[in-house]
Amino acid sequence: MRLNEGVEWAVHSCSLMASLPEGMALPARKIAEYFDLPEAYLAKIMQQLSVSQIVTSRRGPGGGYRLTKSPDEISLLDIVVAIDGNEQCFQCTEIRRRGPTASTDAIYNLPCGIARSMWKAEQAWRNELSKVSLRDIQMMGFRETPKPQLEKAVEWFKETLS
Amino acid sequence: MRLNEGVEWAVHSCSLMASLPEGMALPARKIAEYFDLPEAYLAKIMQQLSVSQIVTSRRGPGGGYRLTKSPDEISLLDIVVAIDGNEQCFQCTEIRRRGPTASTDAIYNLPCGIARSMWKAEQAWRNELSKVSLRDIQMMGFRETPKPQLEKAVEWFKETLS
DNA sequence: GGCAGGTTACTCGGATAGCGATTGTCCGAGTTGATCTGG
């Protein structure tokens, strides 16, 4: 089981946008430049974020993407769901109702116990992800990034937004 | 993100084998018959369980598969790992070290905060799965399966093992 | 000098190929149990 590679890009991109001054937008081209990623594919990722209402887009000169909400109100889970979809990891195909021992019209009061166990674990995962906000990610970045890098980033931001 | 379909088959198959009398074995052919699954593909799943030491195999007439350990000692996580692999769902490619703002030789004391958050959630998922044993699954099945089905299953077992 | 129209450059968005992993299948290798034969 592997998460989409785009998830990593999306979270980093959103984290970058979290530092964007009010009212400004960051084009996909610039984000791709900042992380040295293929522009065309990143654009697709950003589009998915746009569809999921995590960012809004604006076309034309001075356009680009920006977050729709405060970084406090966006969780990792939101981003993961936007990129990777919201379907259950474990798909129950009701195997128990098949084969010679089970009749098709049997009444089962509960979902399959195996599915319930798998879904419970999945829920724990989702729950952890929903507890981490984009603001938390941003703060971690500020605290843990080496100083020279941080200064370079600020410089890059100034140049880009001018 | 989707879990291998084989995981569901594997757990059901193991649950079935948990009810197998001491010393006997269940061939893949019979398991496929019980659940009405394609025999060839199920054989592949069983093979993966065999490689991971969850079941042992025995060839020839009277051969088949059986659990290596007591159902108490086998967790859902063991089976998931056997079929789906043990790699991390979230792969960190160290994006933060790329692009114009980061120098390649920069020293980062900690793994990327994003990766840490994702891995923590993943750990919660693994932890939940490791808490559920095959015995638990078996017991749930006994309690929740409609009586007529349970009797049919017992009947099938008798015929098959004779 | 101010305003309107056209032009240009910039950005997003959807349609379109390429590739790798999961899914699905087959046949050969190995083993066991039964059978047959000879003592």
Add this chain to the structure above:
DNA sequence: CCAGATCAACTCGGACAATCGCTATCCGAGTAACCTGCC
């Protein structure tokens, strides 16, 4: 009647296609700013 060898059937195990989803890319649609010429 028993023991040993042979045989045949059964089961696993690895090698081999097909399909699907993720990865990657391009070009057209839309928009805002700017420039130019006229009033």
